[in-house]
Amino acid sequence: MLDQIRIVLVGTTHTGNIGSVARAMKTMGLSQLWLVSPKELPDGQAYALSAGASEVLANAKVVEKLEDAISDCGLIVGASARSRTLSWPMLEPRECGEKAVIEAQQKPVALVFGRESSGLSNEELQLCNFHVCIPANPEYSSLNLAMAVQIVTYEVRVAALAAKPQTVAADDTIYPSSEQMERFYQHLEQTLNDTGFIIKQHPGVVMTKLKRLFTRARPEDAELNILRGILTSMQRKHKLDNPTE
16 A cells, blocks of 8 residues: 555755655655655765665656656645645645545555745646645744655554555545546647637636646546546537638
8 A cells, every 4th residue: 555655756955855755754664755856866865864764765766847756646745835826625644644545545646745945836736636734833834854754654654554444445436647637638728729718818827727626626537538528529519610720
């Protein structure tokens, strides 16, 4: 179960933090580490601070974009503060751990953490199904990267230890992967462009709001297939009505 849950670090600046994250992961039984465009690859300092979790570092996967790290995942949760211009479905760390353990039975799960100085960008956060916020002291809420990972992975382990097999298996809902959802959004945007709903010169924030809507709704695999079929039908009808386009 825990092998299906990956920790994704985006744009990490200090290699020592990568090592400390590897240590935090191993203490909780997680081993899948993905690094998205790190400033530096793990070095001697990273291995020193991993304190015996060298295999986690050695097996870490390095990719250029966040999309590459989450394309096959059915659940993506990004670490975030609550105050964002565009609100997104939020989870507490305990809820995050429980949901990750349940959904790891179907598809890989990604827990995404951002840069030490600025966290995840709004564009990166919008690739996530949920955001997780650690309810730290509001007067001093500063957590370093490894601390944040330790808290969330602890909740994952607690949920995994507490889960009864019949409880975990009870939810057999299959959700689309991130890659499937991205193809749907491309299909949706193309259809809305074709039918004139989105004006290309003034796209505004229509797609951002629609992504938030579908993220909140979380369509299942079968439901997404229905939506894709509706879009295809709309495009076919539009072409028949406008043969010269």
